Amino acid sequence: MNIAMNRIMKEFKEVMTNETNGIDLKMPEGDLTKNTSNTGSQSSKKEIFLQGSILGPPDTPYAGARFHVDIIVVDTYPFNPPKVRFTTKIWHPNVSSVTGAICLDILKDQWAAAMTIRTVLLSLQALLATPEPDDPQDAVVANQYKKDRSLFEKTARHWANVYANGPNAEPECDTAVKNLVEMGFSEDKNVTHAPYPYLTECFRDTALQWCPLVIFWLVLPFWLWMLMRRKIHPQPLSISALFIAKTVFAVLFLLVQIGRIVIYILPSHEEKSYASLISPILYIITLLIIIWLTNYDRQKGMFSSGLLFTFWLSVWLAIIPDVIDYSVEYKQEKQSVRRLREIIRVWLQFIFAFTSFIINCFAERYNFPKLAPNESEISPELYVSFPSRMFYSWATPLILRGFRKPLTEEDCWQLQVSERAVNIVHRVQACLDGVSGQAKRIGYEMSRPFNKYYVPKTDKTDDEHQDLLNNVPLVDIKSKSTSAPRKIIFWRALMRAYKGKLILGGLLKVIHDILQFSGPMILKQILNFLNDSSAPTWLGIFYAILLGATVFCQTLFLQAYFQRQYLVGLRFRSAITGLVYRKSLKLSNSAKQGTTTGEIVNLMSIDASRFGDVSSYIHVIWSGPFQICLALVLLYQQMQLAIIPGVILLLLLIPLNIFIQRIQKQLTTEQMKLKDQRIKVMNEVLNGIKVLKLYAWEMAFIRRLNDVREKELRCIRNKAIINTISGVLWTFVPILVCITTFATYVLSSENNILTAEKAFVSLALFNLLRFPLIVFPSIINSVIEANVSNKRIQKFLNSDEIDEYIISKSTIDAEGNILTIANGSFQWSNSNDDPLVLKNINLKVRQGSLTAFVGTVGSGKSSILAALLGEMNKVDGEVHINGTIAYVPQTAWILNATLKQNILFGRDYNESLYQQVIDACALKADFDILPQGDETEIGEKGINLSGGQRQRISLARALYSEADIYLFDDPLSAVDAHVGGHIFKQAIGPKGLLKEKTRLLVTHGVSHLHKCDAIVVVSRGEIIDQGPYNELMNKSKTLRELVQTIATERKESRAADTEPKTPTTPSSDTFEDVLKAAQDDRQHETCKPATTEITKGEIKENTEKLIQKEGMETGSVKFNVFLIYIRACTIPMICAICLLFCCLAGVALSTNIWLSKWTDQAKQDANNSTAASINKIHGLAVYSALGCSQGFVSFLMQLFIYLAAYTASRTLHSSLLLGVLRTPMAFFDTTPIGRIINRFAKDVDSIDSTLPSSFSSSFATLSSVSVTIIILIYGSWFAIFALIPLAFVFAFVQRVYIASSRQLRRLDSTTRSPVYSHFGETVQGLSSIRAYHVQKRFIDQSDQLLDRNQSCYFASCVSNRWLAIRLESIANTLALCTAVFAVLMRGRLTAGIVGLAITYSMQITQSLNWLVRMASDVETNIVSVERIDEYTQLTPEAPWEIPEKKPPTNWPTRGEIQINNLSTKYRDNLELVLKDITINIQPGEKVGIIGRTGSGKSSLCIALFRIIEPTNGEIIVDNVDIRQIGLHDIRSKITIIPQDAIIFAGTVRFNVDPFGNYSDPEIWSALELVHMKQRIAGIEDGLSHQLTEGGENLSAGERQLLCMARALLRKSKIFVLDEATAAIDMETDRLIQMTIRSAFKDATVLTIAHRLHTILDSNKILVLSNGYIQEYDEPKRLTANPRSAFAKLLRDANIQLSPASPIPDKSIMQ
DSSP, X not given: OHHHHHHHHHHHHHHHTOOBTTBOOOOOSSOSEEEEEOTXXXXXXXXXXXXXXXXXXXXXXXXXXXXXXXXXXXXOTTTSOOEEEEEXXXXXXTEEEEEEEEEEETTTOHHHHHHHHHHHHHTTHHHHSSOOOSOHHHHHHHHTTGGGHHHHHHHHHHHHIIIIIOTTSOOOHHHHHHHHHHHHHSOOTTGGGSSSOOOOHHHIIIIIHHHHHHHXXXXXXXXXXXXXXXXXXXXXXXXXXXXXXXXXXXXXXXXXXXXXXXXXXXXXXXXXXXXHHHHHHHHHHHHHHHHHHHHHHHHTTOSSOHHHHHHHHHHHHHHHHHHHHHHHHHHHSOOOHHHHHHHHHHHHHHHHXXXXXXXXXXXXXXXOOOOOTTOOOBOGGGGSOHHHHHHTGGGHHHHHHHHHSOOOGGGSOBOOGGGSXXXXXXXXXXXXXXXXXXXXXXXXXXXXXXOTTSOOOSOOOSOTTSBTTTTBOSSSOOOOOOSOOOOOOHHHHHHHHTHHHHHHHHHHHHHHHHHHHHHHHHHHHHHHHHHOTTSOHHHHHHHHHHHHHHHHHHHHHHHHHHHHHHHHHHHHHHHHHHHHHHHHTTBOHHHHHHSOHHHHHHIIIIIHHHHHHHHHTTTHHHXXXXXXXXXXXXXXXXXXXXXXHHHHHHHHHHHHHHHHHHHHHHHHHHHHHHHHHHHHHHHHHHHTHHHHHHHTOHHHHHHHHHHHHHHHHHHHHHHHHHHHHHHHHHHHXXXXXXXXXXXXXXXXXXXXXXXHHHHHHHHHHXXXXXXXXXXXXXXXXXXXXXXXXXXXXXXXXXXXXXXXTSEEEOOOOTTOEEEEEEEEEEESSSXXXXXXXXXXXXXXXXXXXXXXXXXXXXXXXXXXXXXHHTOSEEEEEEEEEOSOEEEEOSSOOOOSSBHHHHHHTTSOOOHHHHXXXXXXXXXXXXXXXXXXGGGOBOOGGGTTSOHHHHHHHHHHHHHHTTOSEEEEESGGGGSOHHHHHHHIIIIISTTSTTTTSEEEEEOSOOTTGGGSSEEEEEETTEEEEEEOHHHHHHHOHHHXXXXXXXXXXXXXXXXXXXXXXXXXXXXXXXXXXXOOGGGOOSOTTTOOSSXXXXXXXXXXXXXXXSSOOOOOOOSSOOHHHHHHHHHHHOHHHHHHHHHHHHHHHHHHHHHHHXXXXXXXXXXXXXXXXXXXXXXXXXXXXXXXXXXXXXHHHHHHHHHHHHHHHHHHHHHHHHHHHHHHHTSOXXXXXXXXXXXXXXXXXXXXXXXXXXXXXXHHHHHHHHHHHHHHHHHHHHHOTTHHHHHHHHHHHHHHHHHHHHHHHHHHHHHHHHHHHHHHHHHHHHHHTHHHHHHHTOHHHHHHHHHHHHHHHHHHHHHHHHHHHHHHHHHHHHHHHHHHHHHHHHHHTTTTSOHHHHHHHHHHHHHHHHHHHHHHHXXXXXXXXXXXXXXXXXXXXXXXXXXXXXGGGOOOTTOOSSOOEEEEEEEEOSSTTSOOSEEEEEEEEOTTOEEEEEOSTTSSHHHHHHHHTTSSOEEEEEEEETTEEGGGSOHHHHHTTEXXXXXXXXXXXXXXXXXXXXXXXXXHHHHHHHHHHTTOHHHHHTSTTGGGOEEOGGGTTSOHHHHHHHHHHHHHHHOOSEEEEESTTTTSOHHHHHHHHHHHXXXXXXXXXXXXXXXXXXXXXXXXXXXXXXXXXEEEEOHHHHHHOTTSHHHHHHHHTTOOBOTTOSSBOHHHHO
């Protein structure tokens, strides 16, 4: 140290003492240096001070300048080598204070240090070379150096010459000035050699202090804009202690700035810079704004300000360098008053800024409104502090709650108003309508009713009397728009609606990407530090901390980006689901026929999910290329032109990637079509499961579904191969680019040495390049899939809507007509090619009249009602209606709700009206015997009600609506004759409840026609006759034929009209006893199989709902679920995947370790050209071989994973399908179809697509993490000390997260099913919903169900962010520890090892987070396997076939049925519905079965099919006990014709003969027998004509006739008829009865009777009551017994049997 210092001083004195121009230099007395040392420290310091003032003329550049020079030599041995620090400070009135600082290692180059001192002195030449000042006082100061001026001039010229131009160059004064400027204003590159962290005073007073101000003023306009545009308007917050504290400390900080200005203004001899004045002025202005902003935030209801939090944090950080520097200077120099003043000022700023920062870490308190008992808390995100929002700490209570106990729906937060479906849908709809500027306002205005936490605006911007959700006034007279409908471009509307959120996400992504690429640059500095032994240790630690801070900020921005994108995805899902639901309410009938329910469900589930998923990574489309370009620029700085081959390789892959994407798009489109087709067929199967069970058609539909599934699986397999090729191609590209770049670099020049710095900085950049290259193709694929979904959604949203202008609202005309159709022609579709369904309709209906419509099947009766409802397309004519409409469809539509809710249908409860309605509809008795009365819950589609009960509830709904016009579509066909008479008399008839209302009644019966005010006869789509009954009977041949064909029915009608004692309550002495709760078979009159009944017995054991909430597993996913998936993938495939995984990890580890050793060896061989050359070739060859092996093994592993998943998809879907179809009918009665469809749609899609991708990513990421951990331990065993505690923290966080995440994903699945179930109900009752104008209420219900589902999804997303920010913090800590260990142990570690360790420690941040995310995704998606396995494990019904007990193929040959002591029940916890039934039915007998609702008629029939199994007794058919044979053997031999006609989408031939067992002539013959041959032959394609879903292109009667043809074709020996002709007109009914008598003359026929005439010719009559046989005998014997129930029924109906024959006495009917 002393030798070096003496050398410097010697050379300095030699120059200073040289004689120039005859002037002798006189040195100051004594030594220029002084010694100082720190007590207790080995460090010592020598200082040289030289300072003075230079004055010049005002017109010179340096007039009034002052200079100050410090030369400080510090010896801190043994910690650091001795350093010399030379500082020059120049003050000038016109220039801010500038400082230049140089720090050199004086032990390394003493001459350079001395030269540097002289060079700086040279810079003073410009100051000294000025004329003498005129001012004497200033001249005195200047004269101190006047005698030395020539010396300085000589020194400046000499050293400018030596320093700049060499020994022989001419000295230039400008060079000295240039050096002065460079030294003063530019960043000092040697500050890194200072003994402590140091920043120049000029930099601290300007750039550093102004940085927080710049950030604040840049963000402030956006912050104010956001506050002013906020649509959530809470009350202003009260003035709290927190608010006061924020204001007080801001004022204190303001006072400190004022103090700085005062000190500056006060006269002083010390040097002052303008920065000391400008900075406090700027701070004062800013602080005044901050004080105002704090109060403005409070008034706007902001609980925590992110802007103020960021400002005070940045201010606090900006003050830290001042604190360090002034503290060090205060200790090193004399403790002057100035230094003390600055120390106090800086520490006050530090304390006030830090306190303000801490205060802004808290949020204002908010008292939430009191919650209802079952109400969830609203999402607290907006009410917590900014740090809590950054770190998602506000989600911690939910996560911990999920860790302690399984989460439920009530635990999930309510969505904020901005995330609610009603807000989102209207916002997007506004963009679709072209008013995107008002979209946000419209969305919040529409969501006012849900915004109970806030005070709404007082201004009214919309008409509150308008149906805003439908955007259509309900009663206004409309004029048809002349403009063409606006074409919807869906994706554009979504982007416009949330462009602000998307732009913000993009900004966050840009910042994250820039921070991401700063990591390799910091790594470069760390490696340079390791190679520079003279660099101080603090510098290395600073770089390590900077690296940790960078990756930490990177994490914050990345998670903020993901959170916003997931919220956008949530909104996309809500928008699609809500818009699709709303559109489905407006679909025209033609559009509805062209779109199946399954397709729409797919739009709401799969397509909506795809839009939601793609939103998370949508910015990668531009961010990926941006990252690639940034990486290539930085790589160019590292490797120069050696990157060209790699760039060319990347460019060559672009066309290949385009080709692959085109194939992916084609496969995705095809797969979605097949998925739609599969869901459509499955939906039909579930809707018609009754027919499948009764006809033993399961295998036919399994084959049909498997055919579609096989095509879908082929697409999945091809996609798997293409995805593997695409994924591995892009995974292998960075490896290949790395190999080619390194090879080009080392082989292009002998001087190019692959050092650790170049290799690992490049490798870090290649790793960053890998992510966009890997993700980019998958994102492109997701975008392609989303584009396919967009087209599907767009097509649906552009579908034809029901014409709102068909019906004109008008007043009652002069003739008193409330309803008129003038010259009306209607068709179902908008196509001109389709035939007219109704032609030349002219109809006038007077107010308060009862008008009946009669005609044959398919004549157009129901179509007229549809036209009045606006359901048909009007081709010509006018329709005028005045008043509201109530509609009773032919097939009753029942909601999954209580009986009372079904009747009220959203209207307020009126006790008096309600009682009148249920009495009129004969429901009082039914309510009395139900376990919970009218509060009894009804299953989906009224599953636990009989057909008659369903129809009466549908009728009661209409009556309760108090409408002006009532449309009845044959509502009496499903009820018994005497009940029908009661309903007509009490409700519909001229003396009924609706006597003053206008009623239009479509009927196939003639019993009530004479009571109607007018009769309208319809034939072939035209009104051929209309008028009063008596008039038409004389002039209308058609009506006369209809009435006279069934005279018996007239007798019944007469009896029903004249009998004053029409029963409304049970009577104990007749068979009309209402069934107790135990016999509510739900099929009572419909013979619906396998029902769930509601009984008194059940209420004793179970008072819960019939349709239970969907079952959900809790806790961790059982290992058995993984075993199920492993077995489905096959064990050999799993073993191969594990082996390839180990190989991949080994090859990746070897590749990286080899690179580390190669770079270290290259540095050692740098001086040996031969060894270096050999090392290059050898190292490159090994590295290339290992890299290529890594790519190949990765390809094989990914391929095996996808193929194994493909195998599992096939196996699990087959098991699910078989498991569902093998379950008893009771399962379908208690399980909503939407819940089952959810398994086949979302869960199967998860197994097809999501799970394979999750497994693939999990294995790849696990390999990367494993390699990283091994490398960290390999690099330094000290890493274990960081790994072990971090591993414990990681395990705890992961365990807590998984418990909650798993349950949230389950909740997401279970709450999704009700959305689809509600949609299914809506589609089935669409005409009723439109007729009652309750679209708004159903939309509200759908939105509520959707919000409940989205709240679970939102909680799941937030939990992901909660996990990510903690896991990445753990990984960042690991990276920080690795870097710090490397700095502290730099003498023991090579640069290659350190570079390898730090490179992978930076990489583990994302890898670790991605690993847990993927592991969580695997566990949450494996829930789909769990849910599918749940349905495969359902208790099956008896075997379909038992080979060893299979009956002969021609069995049964006679049709004899023996029932011995038969008792049965629907479920174990229910009472018996049949009790000790013993009857013997001889071959060929015709048995009529009668009894009141719940008597057991249907139970007996379905017991024959073993839909319900006997609990006691036996049923023997032709000497074979049916319990001993397979279900298909018995069901395929007995034929039933149910009342509810089930038609499947497909050809006529398929519907009649799905197995293809019969020839076309046989099918035509069956159609002829049911009088459908002419109808089918007259349509296009005949038997190949495609029927729509549910047979909607056929009338109800035609559907029933087709079902009869299906039964006739089977030619069974035993037939069961369940009022099969209820939906058929009288004439066709008569013909069908004749067909049955002739076709079934040798068959045993069991007929459940609603119309007495259908059983009067039976051989025997079976009367059931309360599950017991009340009577069983021949009709004439029962008639002869006046006490028999059958005889009393005949007397009540005024029917008499001829004594010679059971056929009714025709003479009586005459």
